[in-house]
Amino acid sequence: MEKAKISAIQLFALMFIFELGTGLIVSYGASAGKDAWLSILLAICGGGVLLFVYYCLFRQYPNLLLTGYIREIFGKYLGWIIGLLYCLFFIYICERNVREFGDLLISSTLPETPLVAVNISLILVMCYVIHLGVEVVGRTSEVFMVILLLLGVTGNFFILISGDVDFQRIRPFLEHGWKPIFTTAFPNLIIFPFGEMIAFTMLLPYLNRPQFAKRIWLIALISSGLILVWTALLNMSVLGVDVMKRSTFPTLKAIGKVSLFNFIERMDAIVVFTLLITVFFKAAIYLYGAVIGIADLFKLDNYQHILFPIGAIIIFHSMMNASNYPELVEEWMDFGSYYIGIPLLMIIPLIMLLVSMIRNRYKKKMN
Numbered sequence: 254m255e256k257a258k259i260s261a262i263q264l265f266a267l268m269f270i271f272e273l274g275t276g277l278i279v280s281y282g283a284s285a286g287k288d289a290w291l292s293i294l295l296a297i298c299g300g301g302v303l304l305f306v307y308y309c310l311f312r313q314y315p316n317l318l319l320t321g322y323i324r325e326i327f328g329k330y331l332g333w334i335i336g337l338l339y340c341l342f343f344i345y346i347c348e349r350n351v352r353e354f355g356d357l358l359i360s361s362t363l364p365e366t367p368l369v370a371v372n373i374s375l376i377l378v379m380c381y382v383i384h385l386g387v388e389v390v391g392r393t394s395e396v397f398m399v400i401l402l403l404l405g406v407t408g409n410f411f412i413l414i415s416g417d418v419d420f421q422r423i424r425p426f427l428e429h430g431w432k433p434i435f436t437t438a439f440p441n442l443i444i445f446p447f448g449e450m451i452a453f454t455m456l457l458p459y460l461n462r463p464q465f466a467k468r469i470w471l472i473a474l475i476s477s478g479l480i481l482v483w484t485a486l487l488n489m490s491v492l493g494v495d496v497m498k499r500s501t502f503p504t505l506k507a508i509g510k511v512s513l514f515n516f517i518e519r520m521d522a523i524v525v526f527t528l529l530i531t532v533f534f535k536a537a538i539y540l541y542g543a544v545i546g547i548a549d550l551f552k553l554d555n556y557q558h559i560l561f562p563i564g565a566i567i568i569f570h571s572m573m574n575a576s577n578y579p580e581l582v583e584e585w586m587d588f589g590s591y592y593i594g595i596p597l598l599m600i601i602p603l604i605m606l607l608v609s610m611i612r613n614r615y616k617k618k619m620n
Contacts, residue, residue: 255387255545255556258461263391265469266398267534268453272477273401274446274535275353278505278528279582282485283498285437287423289485295438297478300447304474306602307450308467311457313609319454320546326605326612333550335601340546342597343452344567347539349581351375352571354532356578357502361521372571379537380564383544384557387459390537397530404530405480408508408523409487415511418490440599441590447474448598455542501578540567 259267282289282296314322319339324332355371363371382390412418427434450470457466484504489497491507500506505524512518544563548556575581 255459257386257388257459259387259391259456259459261460261462261465261469263395264453264456264460264466265473266394267391267456267538268450268470268473269477270394270398270401270531270534271452271538272446272450272473273480273531274449275350275528275532276446276481277484277531278357278502278524279353280488280497280500280503281481282437282442283494283503285433286494286498287428287489288426288434289437289489289497290423290482291426292434292437292442293478293482293485295434296442296447297474297482299438299443300450300474300478301471303443303448303599303602304450304470306606307454308470309606310602310609311454311463311466313613315463316458318458318546318549319451319542320549322609323605326608336546336550339451339597340543340550342593343455343539343543343546344563345570345593346449347536347543348567348571348574349585350532350536350539351567352574352581353578354528354536355571356581357505357528358525360578361502361505362525369568369572372568375533375536376564376568379533379540380560383537383541384560387456387541390534390541394534397534401527401530404523404527408520408527411511411513411517411520412487412491412508415513417507417510418487420486420490422493423486423489440595441586444590444594444598445585447478448594450474451598451602452538452542455545456538540564 282292285292310322314325317325320336323336323339326332327335351372354375355368358371359366359368382393453470457463460466488503488507491510492500492503496506497503502524505521508520508524511520540560540563544556544560547553547559547563553559575584
């Protein structure tokens with residue numbers, strides 16, 4: 254482990270930005286139609302359950318990374334294999350985030366720029382910041398959280414006064430009953446982004462005040478979740494449910510409709526900067542979790558030696574993941590969430606918690 258510490262405020266900033274991620278931009282929960290916001294609220298509750306599982310594991314092993322206490326629970330060999338699977342998962346999600354940012358930037362702002370140039374630029378900056386250490390990542394997140402909030406307030410203000418908002422578009426509630434709400438929330442909305450918070454099991458040992466971890470995690474979960482609820486409501490109120498479902502990036506389309514006094518328009522830059530901030534930190538946390546996890550598994554003295562090679566792998570795979578953005582989304586919806594997300598983010602953590610609780614109870618009886 255790196256000899257570093259991050260403060261409670263820095264951890265909250267990282268969690269808050271991480272949770273927002275690409276959920277602010279994509280059609281998050283749109284498959285539930287007008288009740289997308291209800292699906293997100295339900296997913297917040299499901300995310301709270303997963304948070305409880307992750308936190309309990311952290312409390313039992315406060316000084317170990319996820320890759321460390323997996324081996325404590327499952328044994329040296331099986332734990333090593335499962336730990337490596339989590340590192341590969343972190344790399345895979347990092348690739349997806351980089352690709353999503355590249356697709357948005359090219360489709361909205363830089364249509365003549367090669368995708369590989371965007372991806373390389375983002376990865377190089379991420380690698381540089383991570384090379385400086387987790388403390389630098391934490392301090393940087395404090396600054397960018399303020400910028401992110403200012404961008405959010407500005408964008409919402411202009412949309413609300415533009416005259417394009419009609420909250421009647423979100424009515425009636427429960428138009429198709431509860432079934433689409435539940436099927437949308439589970440597993441996709443719970444896994445993305447709330448279940449993905451398992452990445453912070455690689456950062457929590459660096460917290461300088463571990464007793465605040467639960468409170469920070471809960472506040473970040475609720476605050477970011479409510480922002481996602483509001484974003485879904487606002488997008489639907491501006492675009493309507495049909496347009497929102499068809500849009501690849503509905504937030505970009507919603508803010509693109511702003512036109513005031515024939516002067517204030519082309520507000521797309523707000524969305525692009527927002528996604529740049531959220532994706533940068535989310536992908537950086539995944540990349541950091543992957544490299545320190547691999548360093549822990551292979552007993553490397555310094556994770557920095559493998560940082561840039563793994564960054565190069567991410568660049569290559571981000572280009573090869575899919576031929577276009579819709580294919581990237583379909584790949585995750587059809588395969589990733591069920592065969593990767595559910596086992597790694599739900600089933601295995603729950604098994605780890607049960608095994609560790611049974612083992613601890615058995616030790617107490619023996620003593």
